[in-house]
Amino acid sequence: MASNSFGNIFRLTSFGESHGSALGGIIDGCPAGLKIDESLVQLELDRRKPGQSKITTQRKEADKVVFHSGIFEGITTGSPIGFSIENTNQRSKDYSHIKDSYRPSHADYVYDKKYGFRDYRGGGRSSARETVARVVAGSIAKQFISPVHVQAYVNQVGTMRLDQFYTELDLSRAEENIVRCPDPQMAEKMIDYIGQVKKKGDTVGGVIRCVIKHVPVGLGEPVFQKLHANLGAAMLSINAVKGFAYGSGFEGAAMFGSDHNDYFNSDGSTKTNYSGGIQGGISNGMDIYFDVAFKPVATILQPYETLTTEGAIEETHGKGRHDPCVVPRAVPIVEAMAALVIADHILLNRNTKIK
Amino acid sequence: MASNSFGNIFRLTSFGESHGSALGGIIDGCPAGLKIDESLVQLELDRRKPGQSKITTQRKEADKVVFHSGIFEGITTGSPIGFSIENTNQRSKDYSHIKDSYRPSHADYVYDKKYGFRDYRGGGRSSARETVARVVAGSIAKQFISPVHVQAYVNQVGTMRLDQFYTELDLSRAEENIVRCPDPQMAEKMIDYIGQVKKKGDTVGGVIRCVIKHVPVGLGEPVFQKLHANLGAAMLSINAVKGFAYGSGFEGAAMFGSDHNDYFNSDGSTKTNYSGGIQGGISNGMDIYFDVAFKPVATILQPYETLTTEGAIEETHGKGRHDPCVVPRAVPIVEAMAALVIADHILLNRNTKIK
Amino acid sequence: MASNSFGNIFRLTSFGESHGSALGGIIDGCPAGLKIDESLVQLELDRRKPGQSKITTQRKEADKVVFHSGIFEGITTGSPIGFSIENTNQRSKDYSHIKDSYRPSHADYVYDKKYGFRDYRGGGRSSARETVARVVAGSIAKQFISPVHVQAYVNQVGTMRLDQFYTELDLSRAEENIVRCPDPQMAEKMIDYIGQVKKKGDTVGGVIRCVIKHVPVGLGEPVFQKLHANLGAAMLSINAVKGFAYGSGFEGAAMFGSDHNDYFNSDGSTKTNYSGGIQGGISNGMDIYFDVAFKPVATILQPYETLTTEGAIEETHGKGRHDPCVVPRAVPIVEAMAALVIADHILLNRNTKIK
C-alpha cells in the first residue's frame, strides 16, 4: 500500500535494509531544469553518517550516493531520479541470538507477529539506516525550495535543555560542535552528558527544534493536508520520534486567547509568532518552527530481559555499536523531511488558482 | 490535490462551509456487510454539536445526518456512503466587516493570499464546522473497528491539569459532565475556570488525551505510514491543534533507555507502556494513548486589532457566539479521527501476508 | 480503496445508486477563481437525461443539480465542490424477481459473489445512473479547460457506420438530431435502425468518436500516466464500454512505419495525424481523437434465461423502460470524462518545470 512512499507530487519511494546489498530510492515529481550539486547531497549524508564523532556509534559506513537517472548534464530532466547507497559494512556476524528472541522496545516482536517472520539482520527495514534515502531526497528538495531555508538543531538532550528561544541564538553555530547545539556552552554540557550516559552503557532521548525561514505565504492545503499536519506526519515517521509540536505547541494549551493571538503589522507580518508561521494550516510568511521529541534508543549495553520466540523471559546483555543519543545524527534527517514537505507543498500550491 | 480526502482504503472525502446549504462527505472503502446503527452516528454528532451546554457556543444547529447511498436495509453494501448535514442556522448577518479585514490568528489572511479571495461567511472552509463530516465518518469507523475501542477525554484546560495517569481514572465517567473530564472534582474546577474565562470574553486552550483499547498486534505500516504518524497527521489536521505526542511523548526525551524500555511479560504484553502501544510504527497489543494540544480559540469577545485588506491596523471588538474553550466539543472529533486511522490500518493490514 | 474517485489533482469522488435518495459527488482540486455557469452544467445533464427522445428510455428524471459548497458568488473558491441530484423517479416496484435471480451479462451475479449480497433495486451502484455525477464534474472541467474544446458524436450504431473522417464532417451538426450523428442522412438511417431494434425488444451497440481541439503541447505524463492511457481508463470506466482506440488505433497495426509516421511542418504541426495528437504519451498540439466502443445493452424486452440464486436456469421476459441503444445518451458522458482527464493533466503539467 505504498507505505514506502512519501509526498503527493514531490514524492520519495525508498527501499533497503541495513544488511542488503544496497539502499536507495526514487524521487518522482522533481521538476525539470533544477541544477543539482551532488556534493551538497554527499554533505548531508556525511552529517547523518555513523562514526562521525565520539558521541555517535563507531560503526563506519562510506554512504556514497550514486544517481542512476533523471539528471542529465547536472540538470534534472523531469524523469524519476533513481539513486542507491551501497551497504559496505554488513558484518557477517551471527544474528541467531536476535533471531530467536525479541528485544524490548524494538520492532522485533511486532514485525514477527505482523509478517509471520522477519529479516532479523540489523533490524531489517525497521533499522534507522533506512533514513539515508530520506537524506538524499531531502537534499534534492533543499536545492529545489531555495531560498526557503530549513535548519534544525539540538534543543534538549535528556534533562539538559536550552533556555533561549531560537531567535536568541546564532543558529549558524549549530554545526560547529558534534552535538549540533547552537549554544557552545550548552553544547559542551550536552557532550559531557552523553559521554557519561555512554560510559554506563545507557542511552538518552532529546528534542530537536527545526526552523524554516523565507517561507512564502500560502503553502498548505485545507483540510487534511494542513502544512503542519504534513510536517507532523513527516517527523513522526522518523525512527524513535514520540512527539511533534509547532509554534506555541503544548504550552499554547495553557494560554489565553488574548495572549496567544498574533497581532498584525501593517505589512501582514505579525508581532508575535505563537502560530509558528502557520494559520489555518497555511503558511503566513513568518518563520515556521517546531519541536520533535526523540525517545532514548532501546539498545543499551547493559543486562536486560528479552522474550524468546518460545515465550520464555531470558536475561541477555546488549552489545554492538550503537548511538547513546540519536539526536545529533537526527538533525539532518529532520531537515530532510521538512524540506520534502515544503517542496511538495510548493508544487501543490501551483494548482491553487486558475491563473 | 485531494486535500479533502483522508485515509488510504477506508477513506473520507468531505465538503462544505459553515454558510452553504449543506456539509457532507463520502466514505469510500467501507467493507460490505457492516450493520450500521444510525442512532450511534447521531449520538456522536450530538456530542460535538454547538449549544449543548453552558460552556460551549450558544449557536444552535440540529446537525441531523442523512445517508444517501451505500447502506441497504441497514447494512453497508460496499458502495460509497454519501451523506449530508443541512446547515439550518446560517444567520443572514452582515459579514462585510470581516470581508474587508483579517482577524488575528485566523485563516482570513492566508486564505485571501492563497486563493485570491475567500468565502468570508463564518470562516468558509476553515471553519471547524467542517468537522461534522469527520464525526459522521468516524462513527461508521467506530462501528467497523469494534471491539477496538476509542475513548478520549479532557486532560487539561488552561493550567488545570489532571495528575492521574489514564489507568488511574474511570474513563466511563468522562461523559457524565459537560467538560468531559473523567475526574468529577477536576471537572468541576475546569467548568468553573472556563466560566470565568468566558465572562472575560477570553478563551483558553487545553489538552485531550485519547486511549485506544483492544488493538490487535500488527497495525501500522513501515516506513511512512507508521501507525502513530498517521494518528499524528489525523490529530494535527483538526482545527486549533498545536501538538501531538504518544506514549512517553516529550517526557520520554528526558529519560534513559534503561528506564524507558518496556520489558516483556511471557505473553508478549509489556510491564510498562512507555511505547504507547506502538513499536517501530506497529501496534503491539498494549493500549495506545496519546495527547493532543489545542490552542485557545482566536475569536475573543474583547477589543483587538485587525489588519484591513488595505493594509491599515484597525481596532475592533469581537462579537458573536463562540466557544470559550474548544476541548470539550473536540473530544468526539479526536475519537472520530482516531477511529478512521484504525479502520484504515485494519484494512491495510489485510494485505500484509500472502495468506 | 477510493475506487469511486477519478483524477489526480482535479478529482471527482462520486456516490449514489439509482434507488437511493440522491446521487452526487465532490470535486476536489478545482482551482479557485473559475467563473461557473450553472446553466451549462444543467445543459449537459439534459443531454444525458432519460426520456429526452423517442430512441431513449421513456423513464423520466428531472436531474436537477444542486451545488452545496465551493462556489461563492458564482466563482470557485478552491474548496471542494459538493453537489447532489435527487432521485425523483424511484418506482416502488417489486424487485423481488431480480433479487433472487441473475440477469445475463448484467453485474447481478458478480456483485452478489463479490459483496455477499447486493442492493438489487435498479442495479444499485452498477447502474449507469451513476454517470450523472460524471457529467456534472465534466461540465465544471469543460469550463476550466476552455479554450480546449471536447466534442463527441455517434460514429456507428450497429452496422451503420459513418464513412467520413471527422475532419470531413461539420461536427456542430451533431446536436441537431436525436442520435447525435453529425451527418444528417446517416442520422436519419441510424434513428430508423434503432427504432426497428426497439420494436423487436432488442438492443444494439455502437461507437462514439471524440475529438479534442486546441490542446496545448505538453499534456501527459510518462510513464504510467500517458495522456491516452488516462483517456482510455476514463472511457473504459463508463458502463458498457468494450474498447478504446486513439489515432490510427487498430488500423494502425496493419500499417507500415513509412506510411504511419506523421511528418512535420516547420511550425511543429504535422502533415498527417495518425498519432491522434499524442506522441510518447504527450499531446503534440494536433487534434486528439479517439473511438469508444459500446456493447448492446443487456436488458432486452424478449424472453431470456436467468440463473436463480439457487442455481436453477429460469426463463423470464424483460420488461421496464430501457434504452435500445446507449450511444446517443453516452455522448455527453464521453465528453465529460475526456474533459476531466484534460483538466487533470493541465494541472499536473503545472509541475513540470522549476519555472
Added chain:
Amino acid sequence: MASNSFGNIFRLTSFGESHGSALGGIIDGCPAGLKIDESLVQLELDRRKPGQSKITTQRKEADKVVFHSGIFEGITTGSPIGFSIENTNQRSKDYSHIKDSYRPSHADYVYDKKYGFRDYRGGGRSSARETVARVVAGSIAKQFISPVHVQAYVNQVGTMRLDQFYTELDLSRAEENIVRCPDPQMAEKMIDYIGQVKKKGDTVGGVIRCVIKHVPVGLGEPVFQKLHANLGAAMLSINAVKGFAYGSGFEGAAMFGSDHNDYFNSDGSTKTNYSGGIQGGISNGMDIYFDVAFKPVATILQPYETLTTEGAIEETHGKGRHDPCVVPRAVPIVEAMAALVIADHILLNRNTKIK
C-alpha cells in the same frame, strides 16, 4: 506526480533511461511470505531482451536483474523490493544529430516542449527500454497471482492475422517460434513478412492477444477501477500501443443484445463469453481476454524528414539497430502489465467484506 508508479496496493515505481548507469524499480506492497524464483524473473527478461532473434533489433543487452531488498532467504518480507538492471551497452555514439532535430512520430518534439530540454541519448525516459522494470515486477506478480495464469501471443502482424479464436489454438505453442504466434504456419508467414519489411528498412505494427485463466470471481472495483479499465490503462501505458479492446470489443458494437448476452450455465459459468470474463467491471470467473494494438515503430531505416530545433525541415536517413516489428518482444510486457493489474486487484479485493 508519481506518474512513474503503477498500481494501488501492489505498486511498481520505476526509474531509468536507456543511457544511464542502470534502470530499476521498487515493488511496494508485495505481501510477505511469497517464495520467489529469481530464475523465472530472468526468464521473462530474456523473453523481452533485444538481440534474441533475427526479427528483433541486434542490439545486445545482458539484462541481468539484481534484487537489493525485500527478499530474505528467498522469501518476500513485506518490505519494498528494490531492484536494478545495469545498462551495459550504452554506445558512446554521437547523438548530436538527434539533439538538434525532432524525429517524426517520436517523443523528441513533445519532450523538448514540455520539459524545456531533454535527455536525447537513445530516447531518454521515452525509450521502451523502460519496460525492463515492468517485466521484473510483472514476474514477481505472476508468482504471486498463481494459479491465475496470464498468457499473451501475437495475433496479427501487419495484415497477417490469425483466423482462429484463442480457444481453437494451443497457446502453449506460442513460445516455440520467434514471433510468438501459437499457429506454426501463421508464425512462419509472419516471420517471412517481418523479414521482408526489415529488408526494406521499414517497420510494421501488430496486435497482441492476452488470455487470463483461472481468475476468481469478484476481482475489479466499481466505478473507476473496473478491472478492464485498469487493464486498459496498463496496456495503453506501453510504448507504441494505440488501442485496447476486451471480450467482444469493437465487434460487439455491431451486435444485438439478444446475440451478445452470455447466458448462464447452472454453475454460474456462461455459455458464451462476449463479456470477456468481466461484467460490470468485475471478473465473473470466465477467461479474460483482450487485444492490444501496436503501431509500427517510428524509426525506419529509410530517408525521412525531421524538424530541426531551429524550425527547418531536413532530410535524414534512419540508422542504428531497431526492431522492424515490436510485437514479438512486447508479448512478455503485455503479460507483465496484466499480472500487475491482477495482483493489485487480488489485494484490493481483500477489503471487500467485513469478513
